[in-house]
Amino acid sequence: xxxxxxxxxxxxxxxxxxxxxxxxxxxxxxxxxxxxxxxxxxxxxxxxxxxxxxxxxxxxxxxxxxxxxxxxxxxxxxxxxxxxxxxxxxxxxxxxxxxxxxxxxxxxxxxxxxxxxxxxxxxxxxxxxxxxxxxxxxxxxxxxxxxxxxxxxxxxxxxxxxxxxxxxxxxxxxxxxxxxxxxxxxxxxxxxxxxxxxxxxxxxxxxxxxxxxxxxxxxxxxxxxxxxxxxxxxxxx
Amino acid sequence: xxxxxxxxxxxxxxxxxxxxxxxxxxxxxxxxxxxxxxxxxxxxxxxxxxxxxxxxxxxxxxxxxxxxxxxxxxxxxxxxxxxxxxxxxxxxxxxxxxxxxxxxxxxxxxxxxxxxxxxxxxxxxxxxxxxxxxxxxxxxxxxxxxxxxxxxxxxxxxxxxxxxxxxxxxxxxxxxxxxxxxxxxxxxxxxxxxxxxxxxxxx
Numbered sequence: 001x002x003x004x005x006x007x008x009x010x011x012x013x014x015x016x017x018x019x020x021x022x023x024x025x026x027x028x029x030x031x032x033x034x035x036x037x038x039x040x041x042x043x044x045x046x047x048x049x050x051x052x053x054x055x056x057x058x059x060x061x062x063x064x065x066x067x068x069x070x071x072x073x074x075x076x077x078x079x080x081x082x083x084x085x086x087x088x089x090x091x092x093x094x095x096x097x098x099x100x101x102x103x104x105x106x107x108x109x110x111x112x113x114x115x116x117x118x119x120x121x122x123x124x125x126x127x128x129x130x131x132x133x134x135x136x137x138x139x140x141x142x143x144x145x146x147x148x149x150x151x152x153x154x155x156x157x158x159x160x161x162x163x164x165x166x167x168x169x170x171x172x173x174x175x176x177x178x179x180x181x182x183x184x185x186x187x188x189x190x191x192x193x194x195x196x197x198x199x200x201x202x203x204x205x206x207x208x209x210x211x212x213x214x215x216x217x218x219x220x221x222x223x224x225x226x227x228x229x230x231x232x233x234x235x236x237x
Numbered sequence: 238x239x240x241x242x243x244x245x246x247x248x249x250x251x252x253x254x255x256x257x258x259x260x261x262x263x264x265x266x267x268x269x270x271x272x273x274x275x276x277x278x279x280x281x282x283x284x285x286x287x288x289x290x291x292x293x294x295x296x297x298x299x300x301x302x303x304x305x306x307x308x309x310x311x312x313x314x315x316x317x318x319x320x321x322x323x324x325x326x327x328x329x330x331x332x333x334x335x336x337x338x339x340x341x342x343x344x345x346x347x348x349x350x351x352x353x354x355x356x357x358x359x360x361x362x363x364x365x366x367x368x369x370x371x372x373x374x375x376x377x378x379x380x381x382x383x384x385x386x387x388x389x390x391x392x393x394x395x396x397x398x399x400x401x402x403x404x405x406x407x408x409x410x411x412x413x414x415x416x417x418x419x420x421x422x423x424x425x426x427x428x429x430x431x432x433x434x435x436x437x438x439x440x
Binding site for chain 1: 336339340342343344346347349374376377378379380382402403404405406408409410411412413416417429430433437
């Protein structure tokens with residue numbers, strides 16, 4: 001992990017200039033902003049129009065089924081991560097979800113487990129590393145995938161490597177499924193990106209800060225201790 | 238009972254109701270306001286067809302009174318808050334309020350009949366600072382938690398931060414605000430926010 005981290009950092013440092021007054025969590029801001037701009041161009045030209053068309057053309061019922069189908073596949077991997085984090089009960093719940101949803105839920109297109117009160121979890125390798133005590137490391141904006149960090153970037157690489165979709169033998173089917181999943185994910189984020197557009201003075205900064213907060217919350221499964229802000233000295237409201 | 242006494246009795250009841258409303262427990266308040274607003278939007282044709290001005294009107298009437306924008310702005314500013322003069326503070330609060338109301342409008346416009354699960358409040362009766370937890374349930378995804386941080390004030394409970402999925406709205410502005418204040422001063426920040434709000438007016 002560390003060796004890989006150092007390698008990645010060295011690679012990145014080669015291509016970036018440090019910016020003044022930068023956030024200590026984002027030493028590669030110059031580079032990251034470049035990737036961010038690239039992502040925005042791609043998103044505007046391809047991803048957003050496709051996702052918008054998908055949302056407008058496909059009925060929400062069907063979109064729910066598609067989301068559930070991929071969510072069910074994802075639960076296998078979420079369960080594995082829960083086990084790796086020592087959360088055996090949650091892991092058990094994830095496998096129970098897969099069992100119910102794959103059978104009663106017809107290959108996962110119906111999320112019957114949630115209706116039975118077995119809620120979905122959110123886990124990935126980045127969170128598992130976090131649970132093991134590994135810090136986020138510097139912020140990274142990945143091409144296409146967007147906000148990440150050195151730790152979560154390594155996690156994402158592992159996520160893809162262990163993706164159950166990779167087991168699909170037919171290349172054409174695998175690619176189509178992967179593409180459908182991506183379009184669905186982007187479609188679900190359409191509203192979120194509109195809210196971001198509305199809320200942020202500087203989208204890059206807003207998204208970065210939200211990313212760190214979100215990941216921290218996820219690592220603690222929503223029970224993160226309240227953060228103390230160092231610049232939060234006595235404030236007279 | 239004569240008509241007049243019935244009328245005054247009714248009036249008395251209404252006034253008592255208004256007084257009671259201020260004493261509403263924070264979790265009840267959140268639930269009432271949320272249910273109200275969702276129902277209003279569902280019934281309002283103009284809003285459903287995308288009338289943003291109308292949506293903002295509803296938010297200003299129904300939601301705004303339950304937020305403490307002074308606390309929100311102070312918390313988002315962090316240390317920079319003390320660098321602002323009382324007059325600048327006023328303008329900061331005004332601009333931040335506009336920005337937040339519009340953000341809230343975008344979030345509400347995105348709402349599409351997801352089920353909302355109101356969590357039981359865990360607080361002592363003597364507490365003056367509580368977190369009211371709500372979760373938005375959606376099929377095939379982890380429920381999204383929304384936490385309202387609320388403080389007790391003489392005019393009832395007021396929200397001073399909203400956390401969505403573990404992301405504090407107020408904290409999320411802090412880096413940006415402090416950075417802008419360091420670079421361009423408090424005036425620069427006010428100018429930035431005003432420009433942002435103006436640019437959204439045109440859309």
